[in-house]
Amino acid sequence: MDTGLQGRTAIVPGSSSGLGLAVARSLAAEGANVVLVGRRGELVQKEAAALPSAVGVEADLADPGVPARLVAEAEQRFGPVDVLVLNGGGPPPGLAADFTPEQFATAVDLLVQPHLRLVAGVLPGMRERGFGRIVAVGSSGVQQPIDGLVASNAARAALAGYLKTLAGEVAADGVTVNMVLPGRIDTDRVAVLDRAVAERSGTTPDQQRARAEATIPAGRYGTPEEFAAVVTFLASAAASYVTGEQVRCDGGMIRAH
Numbered sequence: 001m002d003t004g005l006q007g008r009t010a011i012v013p014g015s016s017s018g019l020g021l022a023v024a025r026s027l028a029a030e031g032a033n034v035v036l037v038g039r040r041g042e043l044v045q046k047e048a049a050a051l052p053s054a055v056g057v058e059a060d061l062a063d064p065g066v067p068a069r070l071v072a073e074a075e076q077r078f079g080p081v082d083v084l085v086l087n088g089g090g091p092p093p094g095l096a097a098d099f100t101p102e103q104f105a106t107a108v109d110l111l112v113q114p115h116l117r118l119v120a121g122v123l124p125g126m127r128e129r130g131f132g133r134i135v136a137v138g139s140s141g142v143q144q145p146i147d148g149l150v151a152s153n154a155a156r157a158a159l160a161g162y163l164k165t166l167a168g169e170v171a172a173d174g175v176t177v178n179m180v181l182p183g184r185i186d187t188d189r190v191a192v193l194d195r196a197v198a199e200r201s202g203t204t205p206d207q208q209r210a211r212a213e214a215t216i217p218a219g220r221y222g223t224p225e226e227f228a229a230v231v232t233f234l235a236s237a238a239a240s241y242v243t244g245e246q247v248r249c250d251g252g253m254i255r256a257h
Contacts, residue, residue, distance in 0.1 A: 004237025006031030010083035011074050013037040013061055016044040018187040019137055020087045022224030026232040028054055033078035037070060061088055061114035071121035081122040083235045086115040086136035091151035093196045099150045107155035132175035133235040136163055140183045144254050167244035176243035178234045183250025184212050186221040218251030
């Protein structure tokens with residue numbers, strides 16, 4: 001399948017490790033120019049240097065001025081941005097009974113505001129050129145809230161509502177907007193969450209992982225590479241008629257239709 005990504009320019013935040021790095025590598029393997037973004041500057045630059053056409057930028061998306069700077073740097077280095085991946089770290093675990101308005105505002109500042117600023121920076125150009133791909137890294141909690149992750153569940157659901165609305169507004173301009181929902185993918189973030197659950201339940205992280213795997217029809221955690229392949233397809237020319245979707249990559253974990 002020809003993905004049509006050769007020579008396209010992509011921005012991938014949160015790409016010093018985990019899902020973001022896997023996505024950056026997958027897009028680069030298809031010939032895209034990739035701007036890797038992360039707070040760990042040396043690491044993100046090292047990872048970019050290992051790719052055929054990439055640059056690593058040290059940046060914290062929580063800074064309101066950073067998204068515009070990233071778009072400007074991408075355009076200066078490679079040209080107009082064709083693919084925008086929305087990705088970032090998640091908020092700490094917490095219970096709904098203890099959730100405060102201040103904590104919700106913090107979660108929105110982390111998971112929603114930076115992404116809106118990035119979209120604002122690339123969307124006019126995408127619409128003008130008649131091509132654009134916006135793919136958000138979400139969470140299975142968007143469709144089935146995850147126990148103990150109230151901040152993530154709430155803020156990611158807000159982002160999902162915005163993206164679904166946006167998809168309908170820009171589809172006729174050749175811009176697609178989708179969200180990929182990872183289930184239990186074998187990343188450092190999921191390992192941290194497993195340890196948190198283990199501490200609350202008086203078990204070990206290995207026992208918690210075994211319990212989680214037992215709830216997944218595939219019987220295992222997914223790999224970052226499997227997740228990245230789904231993102232890359234949605235970023236491709238082949239996915240031009242797929243928009244406004246929440247695509248699960250979870251081994252069948254979420255049972256709802």
